[in-house]
Structure formats: structure tokens, C-alpha cells
Amino acid sequence: MTQSEAVSREAARGQETLLRTEGLTLRFGGITALREIDVEVSVAEIVGVIGPNGAGKTTLFDSIAGMIRPSEGRIWLDGREITRDPAHRRARAGIRRTFQRQQPIGWLSVEDNALAALEGRGGGGGFWADLLGLPSRRRIERARREQVMGALEVCGLVGEARRPAAELSIGQARRMELARAIVDRPRLLLLDEPTSGLEEAEVEIFAATIEALRAATGCSILLVEHDVPFVMSASDRVLVMQEGRVIGSGTPAEVAADPVVRAAYLGA
Numbered sequence: 516m517t518q519s520e521a522v523s524r525e526a527a528r529g530q531e532t533l534l535r536t537e538g539l540t541l542r543f544g545g546i547t548a549l550r551e552i553d554v555e556v557s558v559a560e561i562v563g564v565i566g567p568n569g570a571g572k573t574t575l576f577d578s579i580a581g582m583i584r585p586s587e588g589r590i591w592l593d594g595r596e597i598t599r600d601p602a603h604r605r606a607r608a609g610i611r612r613t614f615q616r617q618q619p620i621g622w623l624s625v626e627d628n629a630l631a632a633l634e635g636r637g638g639g640g641g642f643w644a645d646l647l648g649l650p651s652r653r654r655i656e657r658a659r660r661e662q663v664m665g666a667l668e669v670c671g672l673v674g675e676a677r678r679p680a681a682e683l684s685i686g687q688a689r690r691m692e693l694a695r696a697i698v699d700r701p702r703l704l705l706l707d708e709p710t711s712g713l714e715e716a717e718v719e720i721f722a723a724t725i726e727a728l729r730a731a732t733g734c735s736i737l738l739v740e741h742d743v744p745f746v747m748s749a750s751d752r753v754l755v756m757q758e759g760r761v762i763g764s765g766t767p768a769e770v771a772a773d774p775v776v777r778a779a780y781l782g783a
């Protein structure tokens with residue numbers, strides 16, 4: 516990234532809206548999991564979502580990623596309405612999500628695990644190019660390897676590239692999952708409890724990694740987490756959910772001082 520790109524990204528941050536939801540409501544039979552949720556995420560912004568169990572955080576993610584359709588409300592990505600788009604079309608538009616439970620391919624190297632995440636995009640040149648190892652195929656292969664190494668670099672895993680994924684520590688494995696999610700440069704990344712089960716030192720590394728990711732790519736990040744100190748330190752803005760509603764939002768300092776949030780969630 517050049518300095519002028521970094522400057523313009525900084526200027527865009529907090530101004531240009533990437534994701535917007537309006538009146539998002541979702542019912543599962545008699546349960547209302549989301550109630551009129553209005554969310555905005557700017558370009559290169561990190562937004563944390565916290566709230567007690569059952570607050571609707573995962574349901575919010577699922578409806579943004581397109582896994583479930585909202586009962587009411589609308590969603591826009593970069594000004595284009597995506598409310599009715601299926602998950603694969605939203606993925607193509609640049610939305611990626613990680614899951615609480617991950618499934619790396621243990622016997623493949625870290626590099627190949629990340630490469631496998633790109634496979635769905637096709638090798639280029641089609642079957643015959645693959646079979647004959649045509650120059651076009653080899654060029655594309657090289658470009659993809661470079662893309663993978665870029666993702667591993669952001670995630671601090673270049674030194675582990677050749678190791679089987681099964682040998683990684685839990686913190687490294689979590690960052691490999693992140694590398695798989697960012698390898699084709701998403702615009703909006705939805706991270707579902709990325710630090711659960713990690714030790715404090717690994718949580719700090721993970722926080723530094725997503726900061727590096729945002730700085731290097733301008734990616735926006737929406738983050739669901741139970742680890743409140745991590746969310747408070749990693750996020751530009753925090754949304755607090757309870758019973759399907761957003762009951763508070765603002766900078767981490769504003770949220771921490773909000774009496775409604777303190778009474779409802781932070782236990783103060």
C-alpha cells in the first residue's frame with residue numbers, strides 16, 4: 516500500500532458506509548431474534564457486537580451473510596441492496612464470515628489450506644489448461660500463491676506456511692482460519708467469536724492481526740465476541756445487543772460509560 520493510499524483510506528474511514536441495515540427483524544416461529552436493527556459499518560471500520568447469550572448476535576451475522584432471510588427490513592452493501600441476494604452472491608460481492616467451529620484440513624500445509632480457500636474461484640483456462648499445465652494456468656497458479664503468501668503475511672504465518680495445519684497451536688490455527696477468510700480480499704469480514712478458547716497472549720496477537728489486516732487492505736470487520744475486554748480494545752465502535760435489540764452503541768469508552776448498557780449487560 517502506498518502512503519497516499521493509506522492516507523485516502525484513513526480519510527474514507529468513518530465516512531464511507533460499506534454495510535447498512537435498516538429495520539432488520541427476524542422471527543423464528545414465536546421467537547423474535549432481531550427487532551428493527553439499524554447497523555452501519557464504514558469502510559475500514561472495526562465494529563464489535565456484544566450481548567448476553569440469545570441476544571441475536573449470531574442471527575444478525577447470519578442475516579448479513581445471507582444464511583437466513585430477514586422477516587422484515589433491508590440490507591445494503593456499498594449502496595447496493597442485497598436483502599434478497601443468496602449467500603454465494605453476497606460472498607462474491609465481498610462478504611466473508613468465519614464460524615465458531617473451524618474445519619482446517621489437518622494434513623495439508625498451512626499454505627495449501629489457504630490455497631484451498633481460493634479453489635472455488637476456478638484455476639483459469641479450464642480443464643485442458645489444468646491438464647496440460649498451460650502457461651496461462653501456471654501464471655494464475657503463481658499469482659494465487661502470491662495472494663496466499665500475502666494473506667499469511669498479514670496473519671503472521673509465513674514461517675508456518677509449509678507446516679501441516681494439524682501441528683499449529685490453537686492461536687495459530689485461528690489465524691490460519693483468518694488467512695483462509697481474507698485470501699481473496701473480502702470487503703466485509705464477519706468474525707464469530709474468533710478468540711474463544713485462546714490464552715491472553717494469543718488474544719493480543721489476534722487483535723494486532725486484525726488491526727494489521729484493516730491497515731493493509733481497508734477491510735471492514737464486524738466482530739461478535741463474549742470477551743468484552745478484547746472487543747473494547749479491538750473495536751472502533753461497539754454495538755450492545757439484548758433480546759434482539761441494539762440497546763447501546765458508540766465508541767468503547769461511550770459504551771462502557773452508558774448506564775443502560777452497564778445495568779443490562781456489564782453488571783454495574
Ligand SMILES: Nc1ncnc2c1ncn2[C@@H]1O[C@H](COP(=O)(O)OP(=O)(O)OP(=O)(O)O)[C@@H](O)[C@H]1O
Pocket residue numbers: 543546547548566567568569570571572573574575
Ligand atoms: N434456527 C433457530 N430456530 C429457532 N430459534 C432460533 C434459531 N436460531 C436462533 N434462535 C433463537 O433466536 C435468539 C437469538 O439467538 P442467537 O443465536 O442469534 O443469539 P446470540 O446472541 O448469538 O447467542 P450466543 O451468544 O449464545 O451465541 C435466541 O432466542 C435463539 O434461541
